[in-house]
Amino acid sequence: MPLLDTPVRLGIQLQPQHAPYPAFRDAVMRLEEMGVDVLFNWDHFFPLSGDPEGLHFESWTMLAAWAEQTERVEFGALVNCNSYRNPDLQADMARTIDHISAQGGTGRFIFGTGAGWFERDYDEYGYEFGTPGSRLRDLEQGLARIEKRWEKLNPAPTRRIPVMIGGKGEQKTLRLVARHADIWHSFVGPDELPHKLSVIEKWAETEQRPTDGLIISNELKDRDEEFADALYDGGVRLYTLGFQGPDWDYSIIERWLRWRDGKNA
Structure with a gap:
């Protein structure tokens, strides 16, 4: 732990704001053709930057469209908010969505999830905001229910759907990572990674769940190749990049694809 013998992958987070939907459809097609590995959106109801009343689209319905539109990339939310939906429904x-994306083979959906944090989403859509602690307790209970429901559904998922958990809190979030996650996503720097990974390993011993297959994920936005190299040395193998439209600069994607390919050569 972490899993080091896996290729470097590049995930692009199409921020679902400030653009009409056809622009997202075109961007998804172009990014898959360019060779990115994963496509993400986020699970909010309002823009997180720019005009707070600007254009914005819902996460899960968009992901279902991507499942049908794409053929190769994995995809999911970075990350789903557990608070908005009954866990069994999630x-x-x-x-x-896993089945929609399978197209005769294996599904490509990644279940990225978290406890939620953007209070406006809760207030305007009628959800109880609670506290960080209560939202994390809800996530803990929700993940257990989700895994049990996957075992009961008919038809079953086409594969063991990968679970991605974001965050770095050592007492609760990283314990959930050790208990449930296939991918751990954070924004922590190279200097902080060893300690956080040691905390996950400690919780893994408590949970009696091996983490030798855990993929470490981190963010590239506003970072350079030297920083990405340091993250790589720390065990990161999935790199995500926030991508804001509608005037997407695809040269940024080409730059990071070259870096990825160099690491995988």
Whole structure:
């Protein structure tokens, strides 16, 4: 732990704001053709930057469209908010999108999830915001229900749907990573990574769940190749890049694809 003998992958987070939907459809097609490995959106109801009343689209319905539109890339939310939906419903939605994306083979959906944090989403859509602690407790209970529901659904998912958990809190979040996650996503720097990984390993011993297959994920936005190299040395193998439209600069993607390919050569 972490899993080091896996290729470097590049995930692009299409921020679902400030662009009409056809622009996202075109961007998805172009990014898959360019060779990115994973496509993400986020699970909010309002823009997180720019005009707070600007254009914005819902995450899961967009992901279902991507499942049908794409052929190769994996995809998911970075990350889903556990608070908005019944956990068993989340499991069923994930299973259905998994099947839509399988197209005769194995599904490509990644179940990225978290406890939620953007209070406006809760207030305007009528969800109880609670506290960080209560939202994490809900996530803990939700993940257990989701995994149980996946075992009951007919038809079952086409594969063991990978679970991605974001965050770095040592007492609760990283324990959930050790208990449930296939991918751990964070924004922590290279200097902080060894300690956080040691915390995950400690929790893994408590949970009696091996983490030798855990993929470490981190963000590239506003970072350079030297920083990415340091993250790589620390065990990161999935790199995500926030990508803001509608005037997407695809030269940034080409730059990071070259860096990825150099690491995998």
